[in-house]
Amino acid sequence: MTQPILKVTGLKKHFPVSTGGVFSKGKGVVKAVDGVDLEIFPGQTIGLVGESGCGKTTVGRTVLKLYEPTAGTIEFNGEDITNLTPKQMKPRRSQMQMIFQDPFASLNPRQTVGTLIGNTFDIQKITPQGGKVEEIQRLMKRVGLNPEHINRYPHEFSGGQRQRIGVARAIALKPKLIVADEPVSALDVSIQAQVVNLLEDLQEEFNLSYLFVAHDLSVVQHISDRVVVMYLGKVMEDADKKDLFLNPRHPYTKALLSAVPVPDPKIGRARERIILQGDLPSPVNPPAGCVFNTRCWKAQDKCRTEVPELVQIQPGHKIACHFPEPASA
Amino acid sequence: MSAFLEVKNLTVSFPTEDGLVQASNDISFSVDRGETLAVVGESGSGKSVTSLAIMGLHNRQTTNINGSAVLNLESGPIDVISAPEEQVRRLRGKAMSMIFQDPMSALHPYYSIGDQLSEAWRLYNKGDKKAGFKRATEMLELVGIPDASKRVKEFPHQFSGGMRQRVMIAMALINNPALLIADEPTTALDVTVQSQILQLLKDMQKEFNMAVILITHDLGVVAEVADRVNVMYAGKIVEQGVADGIYYKPDHPYTIGLLNSIPRVDQLEGKRLIAIPGQPPSLINLPQGCSFRKRCTFADQVADNLCATIAPSLDMKENAHFSRCHLTEKQLVAARGGK
Numbered sequence: 001m002t003q004p005i006l007k008v009t010g011l012k013k014h015f016p017v018s019t020g021g022v023f024s025k026g027k028g029v030v031k032a033v034d035g036v037d038l039e040i041f042p043g044q045t046i047g048l049v050g051e052s053g054c055g056k057t058t059v060g061r062t063v064l065k066l067y068e069p070t071a072g073t074i075e076f077n078g079e080d081i082t083n084l085t086p087k088q089m090k091p092r093r094s095q096m097q098m099i100f101q102d103p104f105a106s107l108n109p110r111q112t113v114g115t116l117i118g119n120t121f122d123i124q125k126i127t128p129q130g131g132k133v134e135e136i137q138r139l140m141k142r143v144g145l146n147p148e149h150i151n152r153y154p155h156e157f158s159g160g161q162r163q164r165i166g167v168a169r170a171i172a173l174k175p176k177l178i179v180a181d182e183p184v185s186a187l188d189v190s191i192q193a194q195v196v197n198l199l200e201d202l203q204e205e206f207n208l209s210y211l212f213v214a215h216d217l218s219v220v221q222h223i224s225d226r227v228v229v230m231y232l233g234k235v236m237e238d239a240d241k242k243d244l245f246l247n248p249r250h251p252y253t254k255a256l257l258s259a260v261p262v263p264d265p266k267i268g269r270a271r272e273r274i275i276l277q278g279d280l281p282s283p284v285n286p287p288a289g290c291v292f293n294t295r296c297w298k299a300q301d302k303c304r305t306e307v308p309e310l311v312q313i314q315p316g317h318k319i320a321c322h323f324p325e326p327a328s329a
Numbered sequence: 330m331s332a333f334l335e336v337k338n339l340t341v342s343f344p345t346e347d348g349l350v351q352a353s354n355d356i357s358f359s360v361d362r363g364e365t366l367a368v369v370g371e372s373g374s375g376k377s378v379t380s381l382a383i384m385g386l387h388n389r390q391t392t393n394i395n396g397s398a399v400l401n402l403e404s405g406p407i408d409v410i411s412a413p414e415e416q417v418r419r420l421r422g423k424a425m426s427m428i429f430q431d432p433m434s435a436l437h438p439y440y441s442i443g444d445q446l447s448e449a450w451r452l453y454n455k456g457d458k459k460a461g462f463k464r465a466t467e468m469l470e471l472v473g474i475p476d477a478s479k480r481v482k483e484f485p486h487q488f489s490g491g492m493r494q495r496v497m498i499a500m501a502l503i504n505n506p507a508l509l510i511a512d513e514p515t516t517a518l519d520v521t522v523q524s525q526i527l528q529l530l531k532d533m534q535k536e537f538n539m540a541v542i543l544i545t546h547d548l549g550v551v552a553e554v555a556d557r558v559n560v561m562y563a564g565k566i567v568e569q570g571v572a573d574g575i576y577y578k579p580d581h582p583y584t585i586g587l588l589n590s591i592p593r594v595d596q597l598e599g600k601r602l603i604a605i606p607g608q609p610p611s612l613i614n615l616p617q618g619c620s621f622r623k624r625c626t627f628a629d630q631v632a633d634n635l636c637a638t639i640a641p642s643l644d645m646k647e648n649a650h651f652s653r654c655h656l657t658e659k660q661l662v663a664a665r666g667g668k
Contacts (some may be wrong), residue, residue, distance in 0.1 A: 193592075221592060245597055261549025264574045
């Protein structure tokens with residue numbers, strides 16, 4: 001068995017918040033991530049899904065050590081990087097990159113494309129073979145941009161093109177792992193497919209691993225090998241893609257999947273939909289027991305007192321639930 | 330008997346320093362009470378501009394609007410495009426109403442939910458503030474806000490995104506409008522909340538027998554709620570028809586391309602997505618001929634380079650199904666992959 005490129009065990013990230021007014025001393029914590037395990041193998045894509053506020057973005061940022069983890073360990077390529085300082089992290093960063101959600105906010109408007117992509121080489125003090133400018137232009141071509149546009153500024157590009165700049169920047173140093181945080185959700189439908197296809201091609205070419213963070217289950221289903229479902233900072237279900245979509249065992253996953261609209265009127269009308277009541281509870285004050293119990297139609301007394309552990313219920317399929325859904329054939 | 334709203338040849342353009350922006354061009358459609366029309370398109374396709382014109386919300390001094398949008402009210406038809414602004418203002422909130430995408434920026438942060446709802450009600454009804462709050466509470470109950478009598482006194486920041494969107498719906502419906510325009514009402518929401526809101530809109534439509542125009546870019550949402558669909562591209566309606574026709578027998582390469590390019594949660598084979606190449610044209614310098622030509626994979630099949638010279642008109646392909654395309658039926662069958 002090959003070694004995972006990223007192994008995360010018991011990851012926690014808590015943010016302090018003040019609970020009262022400006023002068024109050026009361027301090028609480030938001031348990032944004034509260035015990036997450038993940039494993040990504042080379043060339044694999046893990047989809048991380050959940051509603052806004054479930055902690056999926058925080059997981060993505062913490063595994064890259066953009067946030068300091070509160071507890072747990074992060075192993076990258078077999079090395080424990082949990083307690084490395086930013087200085088120690090720097091040389092390792094060329095191996096782990098990120099693509100951000102908003103292509104309008106993540107590019108410095110006063111830098112040209114050439115500078116934006118070239119910065120990655122400067123920061124790591126690397127001179128690419130064949131010269132920097134040539135390498136930047138090769139990258140631009142690779143992601144589908146016109147290399148002649150090297151001196152243009154971000155505002156001269158459309159949303160899809162800007163996201164391609166973000167992708168070029170992320171692959172410039174030939175990383176092993178890319179954390180993609182909602183990379184297509186800000187794009188128009190007809191452009192989304194272009195970027196999704198580009199990400200898939202690059203993965204094949206460079207044997208990249210992706211941690212694909214997104215709320216759009218249709219895109220996640222398409223691109224992922226495995227899918228991890230989060231709710232209020234905890235993993236609810238973790239399974240092989242096919243297994244998860246055909247045979248969801250956690251009530252939350254089931255409800256989430258049933259809520260995804262399908263672009264097919266007959267299926268849309270016929271499908272049974274589980275409509276969850278209410279909203280996501282506040283992560284400052286999560287419910288006792290199972291965090292999902294306030295919206296779960298199956299919740300019983302046990303769910304309100306006892307936290308369900310994430311356990312394997314069939315090979316490669318883990319869930320955290322006291323009363324799992326029956327396995328379908 | 331004519332439909333409640335009849336839009337004919339509606340054209341909206343904005344003069345700018347760079348040239349004339351042709352935001353929506355020659356739009357014609359109708360919606361009747363009890364019916365849901367979905368308007369689908371990418372950003373810049375003109376879907377919001379069209380609905381703002383129907384609501385009379387464009388500045389008439391800086392916008393060129395031509396054509397007509399007639400509301401067939403019990404008191405007689407009114408064309409909101411040519412009617413005096415004061416008259417159109419009295420239609421807003423009562424005859425027609427609108428919900429916007431972002432419920433946070435559409436609610437006033439300084440006033441309580443009850444204040445804002447009762448203001449809308451008192452505009453058209455005689456009653457004091459107390460009566461307004463009573464009516465507001467009823468509406469909040471109707472849209473499924475628990476503990477409505479307490480929450481009516483609260484402020485927008487005390488509500489979650491989904492709850493705020495419910496408040497927006499309550500406000501839009503407080504005077505029983507005959508037409509509701511919902512502009513991306515669930516785009517800012519999570520899927521589980523989205524399905525709550527879509528269900529609520531369906532229930533409310535039944536309750537008030539409204540004509541609903543739903544503007545969205547999400548073909549999944551459209552499939553769930555629409556009776557009829559307008560597909561827009563670069564300011565024009567490129568295809569128009571009943572929902573099933575649009576999904577199962579699309580007659581325009583853009584619609585075919587859109588349906589091919591979206592991943593579906595119920596298809597697990599992991600087939601590569603067929604992306605539409607390129608990007609939408611600028612609305613200032615629209616290309617001659619068909620606006621979609623440069624992204625269309627079938628344009629070279631049309632004889633005499635017709636796509637590059639003559640803009641196709643919105644023609645009826647079959648019963649009540651219209652499309653703006655030069656391709657023949659045989660070529661379209663091939664474009665659909667044999668269907």
